[in-house]
Amino acid sequence: MRILITAGPTREYIDDVRYLSNASSGRMGYALAQAALTQGHQVVLVSGPVDLKPPEGCEFHSVETTDEMRDASVAHFPDCDGVIAAAAVSDYKPRERVEGKLAKTGGPISIDMIETDDVLAQLGAAKGSRWVVGFALESQNARENALQKLRAKNCNWIVLNHPTAIGSLDNQIELIDDTGHPIMKWAGAKQDISNQLIQWLETNLPDSSRDLG
């Protein structure tokens, strides 16, 4: 298969210096890319700013903002059989980006934020016969929110993990299907979990998608 994988955080700039982001290390997405390559698949990796070396052999695209991640993902999805959207995109961005550096006022300020374009929803809407695996990072009502996300974004499955996964070497995930049930649970090093998730996909995808070429 040819698999699109998104990884890492995105950054949304308030001015030329300050931005909104999160501590996503990109490790989960890069581990998935490595696992897919090792198992003989082609990988297109679209990654936000992280300190990891892209796995040998992947087609690599570096992005910074959510809009850039959307553009790169939408551009490369048509050539792939499916997508694993492991990136922790910033879902808000400042309404305006100030040129230069915002001067301090001496008092409180208020920053207006708007939602960024929903990358996963756009991929889901355009999937056709492709498959879509989303990631949900939830702290409360986790399974419920994950199922809602799966449905709203037209995913085949959603990987549920917890905020403690961010920046960690390990992870604990549940794979949720469209009935909201956790059909698989894995815990351990992100590379081990990734190997298992790719293997699971290989055996559980509809026949038409399972071509290993």
Next chain:
Amino acid sequence: MRILITAGPTREYIDDVRYLSNASSGRMGYALAQAALTQGHQVVLVSGPVDLKPPEGCEFHSVETTDEMRDASVAHFPDCDGVIAAAAVSDYKPRERVEGKLAKTGGPISIDMIETDDVLAQLGAAKGSRWVVGFALESQNARENALQKLRAKNCNWIVLNHPTAIGSLDNQIELIDDTGHPIMKWAGAKQDISNQLIQWLETNLPDSSRDLG
């Protein structure tokens, strides 16, 4: 001398996942620490989250928020002869940090931000016979703003650089004194500039501070 050096960005959390930060790599501060160690000084390095290994032989303190950087810096300054404050601290923080992950509302949100405690001003106010070198990252009216910063924060000198320095391997800096004049200019790799800045300090500090022990 025993030199306190601050480096890297700080992070100010909106919730358990999202934070405000900047792309400071910590390279300038770590290069200054390396330069000072190589030239026989003791170094206390207080660093925000970066992907660099602390130079061999420094006393290292890892922090995440501006408050943590203030606490560590104020605690270690009394044992040092001076400070080089190269950190790019976040000077705003959300008024409140939401527990868990802020749910999306479907519409714009507004985030109230207040100024963080001014680490450099606190060190400047407490300096006594110690010396203080600040950093200013300015995009407009650069020298004027740098001089204003030097005075407001009771610095001996201020290193003026431009937002393009952030995350870069190279830098172009001016050393500004309390008359607002650029008394030195250096450009090149951050390690080379750092070596020169430390050497300059060694020969230009008041006699009482110049003890190499």
